Amino acid sequence: MAKISSYFEADSVLAQALPGFAPRAAQTTMATAVASTLKKRQQLVVEAETGTGKTYAYLVPALLSDGKAIISTGTKALQEQLFHRDLPTLRKLLAPSKVVALLKGRANYLCIHRLQAAQAHASELTKAQQQQLREVQIWAQRTRDGDVGAISGLPEDAEILPVVTSTVDNCLGRDCPLYDDCHLVLARKKALDADLVVVNHHLFFADMALKDVGFGELVPAADAVIFDEAHQLPDIASQYFGEAVSSRQLQELAHEIKVLYLTELKDLRQLEKAADKLLLSLRDWRLVFPTEPQRGNWRQHAAQAEVQHAAQAVEDSLTFLVQVIKQALGRSKDLDNAYDRCIDGLAKWQLLMDTQRTGYSFWYETTVRQVTLHQTPLSVADKFGGYLNRSDMAWIFTSATLAVGEDFTHFTHQLGLYKAATLCLPSPFNFADQAVLCMPRYLPQPHEFSMADKLVEIVLQVLEVNTSGGTFVLFTSHRMLQRVATLLAPLTERELLVQGSTSKRELLEQFIANGRAVLLGTASFWEGVDVRGDALRCVIIDKLPFASPDDPLLQARVEDCRLRGVEPFMRVQLPPAIIALKQGAGRLIRDAHDQGVLIVCDQRLVTKPYGGLFLKSLPAMRRTRELNDALEFLKALETS
Template identity: 75%
Template sequence: MTSVAQYFKSTSVLAKALKGFAPRPAQTEMATAIAATLKAKSQLVVEAETGTGKTYAYLVPILKSKGSAIISTGTKALQEQLFHRDLPALRDAIAPQKQVSLLKGRSNYLCLHRLAQSQAHASELSTTVQRQVVEVKRWAARTEDGDVGGLNALPEDAEVLPHVTSTVDNCLGRDCPDYDDCYLVKARKSALEADIVVVNHHLFFADMALKDVGFGELIPHVDALVFDEAHQLPDIASQYFGESVGSRQLQELAQEAKVLYLTEVKDLRQLDKAADKLLGSLRDWRLAFPVDPQRGNWRQAQQQPQVAAAIALVSEALTFFTEVVKGAIGRNQDLDTVYERCVQSLHTWEMLQETQRTGFSFWFETTPRQVTLHQTPLQVADKFGSYVANSEASWVFTSATLAIGDDFSHFTRLLGLEQAATLCLPSPFKFSQQATLCVPRYLPQPHEVGMLEHLIQVTTQVLDVNKRGGTFVLFTSHRMLQRVAERLETLTDRPLFVQGSTNKRELLADFIAAGNGVLLGTSSFWEGVDVRGDALTCVIIDKLPFGSPDDPLLQARIEDCRLRGAEPFTQVQLPPAVIALKQGAGRLIRDSSDRGVLIVCDQRLVTKPYGQLFLASLPPLKRTRNLTQALNFLAEINGETPA
């Protein structure tokens, strides 16, 4: 039998089948280690830096193994790239008999029953949504898989989508009249029959935490699980092992009940009154908070008199609404489902008022119109670690950013991976020749008033030199992003792309097409963004990405760390900041021919002792404190003689 390493030689079938394929020692080492992990039914954590070719390194051993596998990715975009581009090319070359399936969360699939309901009750919908329902109906006639990602005629966040997709709450399951034609059911059936299923982390944990049904029958039977972009797992796991309830989901319950009153149970006037009472109490609850969106400690907030009064009103209205719906059980299938959701929502609501329990962070967040309560566990290591240890499958976790320096203990501790082997693979790129890291001298501290002016000054100096290439300016807060965006609009005629002005995919495509644009982004642009060549030759980072001290979840983790006798800064605050900076810096050099400049506008990188930990975790870029030197290198990249 051919060893996995043979597939990565210059004379292999892969080299012949894949354009541009070239042997990489680190890629071969990773593939060999994964093959051994699959054989031993063990666990492996791999940091594979940019350029290693980690995708092929895990796909080849998975395709050549005899068992079934789940591959979980960090985003739906990466999930689709893997399924539509990377997997087919490899499978055709080395394992054409393997069946591969793509599975997304239920909100990604058209629900035929919900579409029929929206058409029947179109008069209750806004004019915009009515037009979009017509567009969805046209698309429904020609789609094969029902994946709303293929609904190109509408924006990604189209208002109609909640009306034509289902949630675990409103799905009728086998009682649905359209069950036999259900796209979600078909996708799950395909996944059950496949050798390899491509999912994303949110879907995996939604199932593992039993927040959904149907997908769970897949996991116990697979022989291997691979998590790409695994650095995201601890936070995502915390979300799904927690609980939340918000005004939006309660409003949807009330609105659905009002529609059913108007169409199906017209004699049940009390249902309409109970729904109106609940809607009114939810509006009052939002008004109990400041107008500007915020996140805060729920334990503290619920003690405020105006918030406590609003909570009491919602509790009363939700209890009354549930009792009224209960009185109509058996009259209508959709109303029966509303009752089940009422019971669950009321249970979660009451649980989230009991904030004296330990081991959790209780926090709230508001948007201009909504409030959501959250209960998040402070650690998931016991739950996830025991799940992994008790399974008979192989587990592989990989990302470009998992280690702090060469130490994986932060990641393995958070997920309880006590038995996992670790492997750290360097990039083949020649970073010291391809890129320069600059921490400019004489900058104020990040919190000081003058920081905005200095950041503007650095950015405009870069734009004066980087005329042919693109520039990323990455921020740790939306507030600073907006302030810089306002100023730059008057200071440059370069194409300016600001996060939030349109969806991420479109913004990035327009930035790449511009060639010499300036993109201003926050957290979602620090990772999972791949821009090669001259379209991105400079990345500016405003400051080290420590979590906000006002974040209630961070505060709770710090307090929990203190109670355990550990040091919060080194255990809780520092590691995720190091990982985040590695991710942001990783946007710059994506190919062996890329060149560029990374500018970090935070003196702490060189003046604080912990700065060495950040520097040790970054690629070995050429370093300078002299901004002029960095700009001269940028001028050279732009084909100009340095000043």
């Protein structure tokens, strides 16, 4: 086989077949390192900044190598882009005999058994659900893969989707009468038979942690795993190596048991009473938490007498329900499944009531109607790193943002990647000419009330000169976003797109279509957003993205550092903030022709000693403290 580097030369098969392809030294370096890692079954961590071409740098070696490879992405959007756009072209050119497959999580696939159940009890659905059910029924007759994302008439958050898809809890597995026709089962079979499988991080860890019944076969069958958007892995891994129980899960279980009583087991009146008792205790349970949706420290909250009383009531209700169902085991497969879920829910509930165990963060998360309790390990390094070291596989981790400066320690130590080789590849873009980084003088401190007014003033000054381009304003909190949105709305005629008013995808489509809009967003817009050209000429960031000091997982990690005699700020708080700022800054320059201004409205970037670490990690843009310099740069773009 030819050297990997030859595929990235000016006269290569890729150059001849792909419009706009041009050799990039960093891309060739990465591809060579990936190919070597795959061959030797080692570990590699690569930061490849925007413009490097990292997607092809790992896809080409993966397609040309022997054995089975899994490619895991951070989002379904990138997952679909890889499978539907990038892979077909490369596969045709380089490895036409290789079989590739796309595998999503079970919530993305129609469950035929649950669809039939919904049809049988359609009268119990809301009018909106009944209307959506009709669309699902029509689509179900023609779909081949059962991917509900293909139902064009339904919104992403359609009420009917949880009714016609399965969860780990309510899936009957091999006991399902429609098991052989199950879209999820067929998708998994395709994945197991394929040479290259595209998954996402959540699905990968569900498999690895064996959280999904009947799964856990995919990862052990692979010879190589490649993680794109790998900066997300530490947090996602923590979720899957922890435990959680939500009131929503238990409510859905109770409602399904009530339906079984009304349809199959009408002589078991006690079943309905037990389910109603659980629902009542769960309503009371929500009332002992703050009204506003939030995260909090479960260990502290659990110490309150009223909380303990409400928790005991839920446990008693679950115990009673278990006893009632036990008397009817064997009469219904769905009821037998519900019994197993009750037992599992009760065990998790009792586990999460024991908050005195060390090594974990205990925290809760509320919505308007629900409460979820979490037990999250403070470190996954032993579990994840141990798994990697025991496996005879190649492991590759890549993202545009993994290092602090050029130091990968924060990332590698979180995942236990002590043997991994590291590679830091700069962007080929000419940031010094393409962009300006402005850190305006004379700003209030980020926590001061006047900061919102100052932000609005800066946005208006930008809009005055950025007349034919778009602007992102990125926030670290919803509260500041809403305050600025309220102040800004009556002061500009530009289209103002505010996160939460509609879906992220819809907001981005409107932003790009308008070409000169203003988009106000929080965390989800700091990464995974690709807007090229004049539609995005300016990114304004309200403050350095440190995690909230009230975040219970952060509190637990800080406390753990102190107990071990380690300084928590440099070890726990600073690195994620630097990586998050790199992500936000990365929204601005997406290709070699983009130009624009990044404005960071936080004095700490220049007044605090750690500000230098942030600046060292950002692209080498021309820097200024004068807002007028940035405005002049934007004004010049109007005439260029």
